[in-house]
Amino acid sequence: MRQIANFTVEDQPIARGGMGQIFKGRDQNGQIVAIKEILPEFANDWTILSRIEKEVEFLLKVDHPSIVKLYSAFRDNATQNYYIVMEMVEGENIEQYVTRNGAMPEEMAVSLMLKILDALQCVHNAHIVHRDIKPSNIMIRPNGNICLLDFGVAKDMDGNGPGTIVGSVIGTSGYMSPEQADGYSINFRSDIYSLGCVFYYMLTGHHAFSTLASDFETRDAILKNEFPRLSKYKKGLSDALQPILDKATDKNMMQRYQNCYEFMAALRNGTHISTANETSPQVLISVGREMCDIIINDSARKISRHHADIELKEFTGGKYYVFTDRSANGTIINRQVLRKNSVNIPANGKAPEIYLAGVPDGHLDWNMVVAELDKRARAIESAAIDDNKTEIVKEEGLADPSLKPSVEKDPEPNNEYEPKDATVMLIFAYLFAVVGGLGFLGILGISLGISVKCQKVVDDNGDKVYKYKSSHRTLGAIAAVIGVISCIVWRLAVR
Secondary structure, three states: OEEEOOEEEOOOOOEEOOOEEEEEEEOOOOOEEEEEEEOHHHHOOHHHHHHHHHHHHHHHHOOOOOEOOEEEEEEOOOOOOEEEEEEOOOOEEHHHHHHHHOOOOHHHHHHHHHHHHHHHHHHHHOOEEOOOOOHHHEEEOOOOOEEEOOOOOOEEOOOOOOOOOOOOOOOOOOOOOHHHHOOOOOOHHHHHHHHHHHHHHHHHOOOOOOOOOOHHHHHHHHHHOOOOOHHHOOOOOOOOHHHHHHHHOOOOHHHOOOOHHHHHHHHHHHOOOOOOOOOOOOEEEEEEOOOOOEEOOOOOOOOOOOOEEEEEEEEOOEEEEEEEEOOOOOEEEOOEEEOOOEEEEEOOOOOOOEEEOOOHHHEOOHHHHHHHHHHHHHHHHHHHHHHHHHHHHHHHOOOOHHHOOOOOOOOOOOOOOOOEOOHHHHHHHHHHHHHOOOOHHHHHHHHHHHHHHHOEEEOOOOOEEEOEOHHHHHHHHHHHHHHHHHHHHHHHHHO
16 A cells, blocks of 8 residues: 555556556545556646646536546646546446446346436536547446546537647547548537447447457548448347437438437437436536527627536426536626626526626527527427327337227228139130131130230229239230231231
């Protein structure tokens, strides 16, 4: 055992990585923690240190039971190592589970995916793109819940700090989106693609795109090859899963689910998985200068790209709008300055006066906020109602509950005309056609053949239909042709 700051740390690491290692430790209160140690040669590199500091910043911005918790981060003066102290997450990651057990049962995979989507939406609500969603970065806790790990290459969509350099590739081969593989700018929908790949792995036990001889070949396969079918490795899965997966992993990000809520709704409505114990989706909107639900621009550009979040929540005392400032310049609410903090606004109270960044152009129309949140709440409620309907459908075996018949009706009579048999007529037609020559019998054979081919009758519905079977009509036409040829031959022979 050794001492690092206020933590007692075990000598042997529990995991190693390219830039450091992770140790198991305890704080002064005896709480078990995970301590990530960044080695000096990396901690003194400005590029890497900047990335580490961004990871710390991101973990401070998100608060969700399914996202690893950050306790502290510091540099040890004696060793010059950089340390990040986080929650010790027990269990095994998805990759370890599948390696040990094979493909997950469908119900388990869908249930876990709903939890992962809920956690990832929290990340996206903070305007963060994870960029490295893969099976080894998602833990399955002993109680069946999940925990999202490793924000080391995450991207701040607010544009604070370094972003993606066009042409650079960040992510894990086989799980990166086509736009990542091509080195283009990405957004939240890139994470959704990666989650689709994780979902495929959970359901089949195989990677959608395995790592090939080189990263270039793997990225080329992601860009050019069709996403594999679930049936390639696993039979008997619900029919609804393939179209859900197809949409999540569409090579065109505009055709994918546009957020995790849409992906969740598709899973809930398309599968018969019980979601009684799932947490309700957040009723939340974002406000800011760019890429938000409500866009507000100011001439001085003091309003942040992602300035604030507003969430509709129900507490013991009633419903409230929780306004959370996430900006650099703060927000003035009812003449009080709010900066990097939250305030609860009663839903049935007086509309607040809100100015983003404190500028006149930043006045927030509260009626627009309420309308947008109400629309979001109705969409979530509608998804829940649809989910309940699918359960009714499953129980009653109906295509739609509204189609349940009150009185069972007798089937409609089948009025389709049944063609007649013309075997006897065809025998005589061929006989007369061959031997009749130019006489009366030859002409009779031709007539019989034409009659079988062309004769029609009126059926019970009043429509004219052919009297004889299709195969017999063909034979009738042949008999007529033979009769004509026979007549010509007999005529030539007589001369």
